[in-house]
Amino acid sequence: MKNLCLFTSLLILFKINSCSKINLSIPIDETINVTIEPNVTYLVTVENITTTATFVTIQGHAYRNVIIYGSTTEVPSSDTSMIGSTIGLVSYLQLEQDTFIWYLKNKEAVAIDVLVIVMQYGAGEFSMPPVPGGCCLTSDLELDPNIKVLQSNYFHTSTEFSQANAGVPRGSDENVCAKSNAPQFRLYYELYIYYLPRFVDHDDYFKGIEKTMTVDRIKENGKKVSSYKGKFQGEVILASIQGQGVIYNVIVTDPLTNHSTAAYVPIVNFACTYTPDYNNQPSCHDILNAGYIAMYIGLSIYGFVLCFLGHYCFKLEVFFFGGLTLGIPAFLIFATSSHLTTAATVTISFVFAGMGGASLYILWWLYGKVLPTMLFVALNLGYLFASCAFFIGPLGNMSVWQDNAAYGLTFTSGMLLIPIFLIPFMRKLSSLATAVWGSYLIMSLVSYVSMSTLHLIIMYPLARTVYSEFNKDLIFLPYNTQDIIIIVVWVVLIVAGLTTQHFLTHKDRRDFPECPAKLYAKTNEFLNTEEQQIPPIVDVTERTPLLQNTASSIDKYE
Structure with a gap:
């Protein structure tokens, strides 16, 4: 039922038809900043894909909480489409395929800027690189290269990413993840972080993402914080600072295919939300x-x-x-x-x-x-x-x-x-x-x-x-x-x-002040002693002798 509702909503939101589509052509392996209009579906075409490439990854990034939609099929489905401010999709290439088409739509009521890139893998010295999110068990996507923020608060953030799959020849989309000796267990992962400026604006946001989109850029600009291998489940917990933008990304490596590598889709986290009352997260407007x-x-x-x-x-x-x-x-x-x-x-x-x-x-x-x-x-x-x-x-x-x-x-x-x-x-x-x-x-x-x-x-x-x-x-x-x-x-x-x-x-004789209670007691004792030394006041008349003790002594002898 959940998948059916998601499928229906995607189908309605896209409204893909001949009168609402705009053709957009972008180069392969290049980052492009495009402005997309509201209520229009963009048919994005990527050409000149090399014949040795085995799969492509699609990335689309909007600023903060702006929502966009992406799909690798004309009719969106839950396993080929996604919604969010960051979208990441993977598609295997077929034999002789040198052109790839995907679909992009703006949900907002105004035109927005979106940073997009389509990268081909297997075109260089690495013939069968690992597929990011190729063994997805935690989302509706069949192939999920996205890093998800599960929970974020004042002090720490919990993230998760799906296991990668070992590379397969072009034209094959065989799923070997279910096998007991599945080759994805030989892969290892490296987690990188990149901190955005403290008071980030629109340009800083996109520049930061652009620096963490590809393997080479991640290694050049990011900071490696941890590595994982074997049957790692993909959940990582990191310290966070409310309002401090940080980009997470993962590089997956296959040691048996000449250490071929591939990058996941980066995600930005501020340890707060710009959407009111979202998942009980603290508000970014109250930093x-x-x-x-x-x-x-x-x-x-x-x-x-x-x-x-x-x-x-x-x-x-x-x-x-x-x-x-x-x-x-x-x-x-x-x-x-x-x-x-x-x-x-x-x-x-x-x-x-x-x-x-x-x-x-x-x-x-x-x-x-x-x-x-x-x-x-x-x-x-x-x-x-x-x-x-x-x-x-x-x-x-x-x-x-x-x-x-x-x-x-x-x-x-x-x-x-x-x-x-x-x-x-x-x-x-x-x-x-x-x-x-x-x-x-x-x-x-x-x-x-x-x-x-x-x-x-x-x-x-x-x-x-x-x-x-x-x-x-x-x-x-x-x-x-x-x-x-x-x-x-x-x-x-x-x-x-x-x-x-x-x-x-330095001139004080005492290192520490004297105990106030003892000092108070000494003061009271001194005052009491002074009072005892003062002779009592008696009533004096004209018949009172000046030397009282002397007078009393004379009376004795009389």
Whole structure:
């Protein structure tokens, strides 16, 4: 029934007839940007296909959520047609075939630009290259070279692609995928990613796709993040950043046919949607939220005071690190696992942070124990250190970290390095922790507004506890010039904060302030002692002797 409905809808939408078709001729293996009018079916003709080519792949890409239709047959069917902002189709070539015709239609009410290419495979030194999506078991298409985004949220994206089929001679479309010794199991796959500019426009979007359409362009411009072989099921989970455009593509290789290769159809993902209420994904129109901007502005002001006056204002330091422990987990949980508004999420996070900060401050105020307090500070600094070690650079993508026990033990060990080595130097630890965390809060505002990645570093370890499949994520963050500049400025602020705190506190005789409760008790005791030394005030009359003790002594002898 589902296939019948899809077939009927495609048939209606195409309305392929003689009065609504426009002929369009494009060269083989060349990328063309065409403008297609609404409610018109384009009959796209590709000529000069070489006689050795065994199959062709068709790609059509529209901007963002614009919808187009493509079909390899005049009468569309579910196994030869598809709908979407990105379409990818594969067709085997018949003997003596040197021309290929396919159909394209614009669903929108206005004219749109579409980036199209038809590539032939088997025309060069590779006689029988693998067929992308040739062993499709997950979609209606008989041959599906598309990469699908199954799920995408704030922190990770789940993608899937169909297994390829081993190459077959021209004129043959034999399906060998069902055989027990099917040759597709010898193929291996390489996943590449390409990051679009942070604030992408129409031209950047198409330029990025054009750089990832063919095997040579993918290897030249993309970044290889993983490889798979054997009976791989095709599902890959990667870390994502809301609003950051990233292009995924896969190259499949057959080691037995001179390492012949073929490319899948690239897909663009923004970890959000431009279509309202689509699949519960966050909206791309809400990337720079006013509530979050206000939150980061407040944190950056606090961070400025902390960076340059942290140890000098020790009470602020104690309150901050207490609030940090509850505030960040609360923000992550309520922002990702609830449907609260931004204002409600920020408010609840600050309430939890205030509770944590007040709790630690009260404990220090009552008992004044420096060692437990600084141990708490050191663990927070260790958490930031371990987060940077795991998520800035290649360390976090080692396959061993998919084991939660191995990851947890290693991450905890990284956290404990700071207390182990710095707890004997508690005054220096205090200055370092406040300078590092304070400058991080300052740069988090810059990172968020510029859609960078630094402000997300402390979220990823906690996201692993919230999302059950986060341990499978491939984490490759787009560290470009902008990100490097932000990190360099962060380091400069750390040095400046340490220097300022040294000049403010190096003359202090005490490393840490005295316990407020004990200081309050000493003050009360001193005041009580002073009151006891003052003689009592009595009523004095004209008959009262000036020397009372003397008078009483004279009375005795009388």
